[in-house]
Amino acid sequence: MNEKIAQIEKKMLKDLEEVKDLKSLEKVRIAYLGKKSMLAELMKSIKDLSPEKKREYGPLVNALRASMQDKIAQKNDYFEDNFNALSEWIDVTAPGQRVTRGHLHPLTIVQRDIEKIFTTMGFVIADGPEIETEFFNFDAVNMPDNHPARDMQDTFWIHAEKNVRHVLRTHTSNVQVRYMQEHTPPFRMIVPGRVFRQEATDASHEHTFHQFETLVVGKSISVANFLHIAESFFSQFFHAEIKIRVRPSYFPFVEPGFEFDISCTNCEGSGCSTCQRTGWIEVGGAGMVHQNVFLAAGYEKNKYTGFAWGFGLERLAMMRYKIDDIRHFHGGDIRFATQF
Ligand code: PHE
Numbered sequence: 001m002n003e004k005i006a007q008i009e010k011k012m013l014k015d016l017e018e019v020k021d022l023k024s025l026e027k028v029r030i031a032y033l034g035k036k037s038m039l040a041e042l043m044k045s046i047k048d049l050s051p052e053k054k055r056e057y058g059p060l061v062n063a064l065r066a067s068m069q070d071k072i073a074q075k076n077d078y079f080e081d082n083f084n085a086l087s088e089w090i091d092v093t094a095p096g097q098r099v100t101r102g103h104l105h106p107l108t109i110v111q112r113d114i115e116k117i118f119t120t121m122g123f124v125i126a127d128g129p130e131i132e133t134e135f136f137n138f139d140a141v142n143m144p145d146n147h148p149a150r151d152m153q154d155t156f157w158i159h160a161e162k163n164v165r166h167v168l169r170t171h172t173s174n175v176q177v178r179y180m181q182e183h184t185p186p187f188r189m190i191v192p193g194r195v196f197r198q199e200a201t202d203a204s205h206e207h208t209f210h211q212f213e214t215l216v217v218g219k220s221i222s223v224a225n226f227l228h229i230a231e232s233f234f235s236q237f238f239h240a241e242i243k244i245r246v247r248p249s250y251f252p253f254v255e256p257g258f259e260f261d262i263s264c265t266n267c268e269g270s271g272c273s274t275c276q277r278t279g280w281i282e283v284g285g286a287g288m289v290h291q292n293v294f295l296a297a298g299y300e301k302n303k304y305t306g307f308a309w310g311f312g313l314e315r316l317a318m319m320r321y322k323i324d325d326i327r328h329f330h331g332g333d334i335r336f337a338t339q340f
Helices: 003-016 022-033 037-046 051-087 106-120 149-151 173-182 223-238 289-298 313-321
Strands: 129-134 157-160 162-168 187-196 209-220 244-249 253-262 279-287 305-312
Touching: 003 037, 022 037, 022 209, 037 051, 051 244, 106 187, 106 209, 106 313, 149 187, 149 305, 162 209, 162 223, 173 187, 173 289, 187 253, 209 223, 223 244, 223 253, 223 279, 223 305, 223 313, 244 279, 253 305, 279 289, 305 313
Parallel strands: none
Antiparallel strands: 129 162, 157 162, 187 209, 209 305, 244 253, 253 279, 279 305
């Protein structure tokens, strides 16, 4: 009996030594501690022994079982702690699995570029609400009720409360007076943002699009300052020497008002199909801030001068990336989005 116990123990220690992973450890456990193991046989045979022998061998067999359980548990812990290192082999030279990463939308890329250029020129970035009161969207920028110019901007009206009319802002000019009410000139600021118009959509019109407002106010700001800032901005944005041309136009919040064109980025002004052979591309509206806008902001009349301009972000992105339809931006077609 003694010999048998010693034999089993020796064999198990040897088998345990050869165990290389959790799987083979389980096999050893079943072989030595399982229902049909040698140990189980041994325990069964004790039943048939005389009482003295039972007393002699019983504890020995129990001790063997306890020691085996202990050793297997130790080994089990060891594998669990060091499992990867011992049983998994990693081929560090195998090609990896490609992870699809998200990326910035072209409008975000363009917006960030523009913000970078302006902030290096000392402008601050301002923000305002997309759901706006009638006052800031229209009245404050010199467009009182019944003003015919309101018709230029097909508006989504929201009748949220009695007597207070809200709109989905039709332009980023809504931030002009909001900003002026809280700041004292001189200042230079930009407002990138989403705007809305009740439009029939086509390749160059969307109901939801983005604008970029620029507002500079001080004691002696002139059109020359506008021309310089605009030329310098567009040249940096397109990495080319861009010229600016202004044409008389009308916006209620500026006087004088103009529309401005940039020299064609495709043909550099000599005339091509992009610029319809004119050499110029229409970009946005601008002008010298109307004194009524300063009054709405609480400034003294004729104390300050300033210029404002606004243009569509989509338009710049379309020129830079040669996108032929504005509806792609929010169309949700993954084939469009993954190109940037
Ligand atoms: N807010 C005008 C528009 O949306 C653009 C503009 C801004 C014109 C500032 C002049 C000055 O049409």
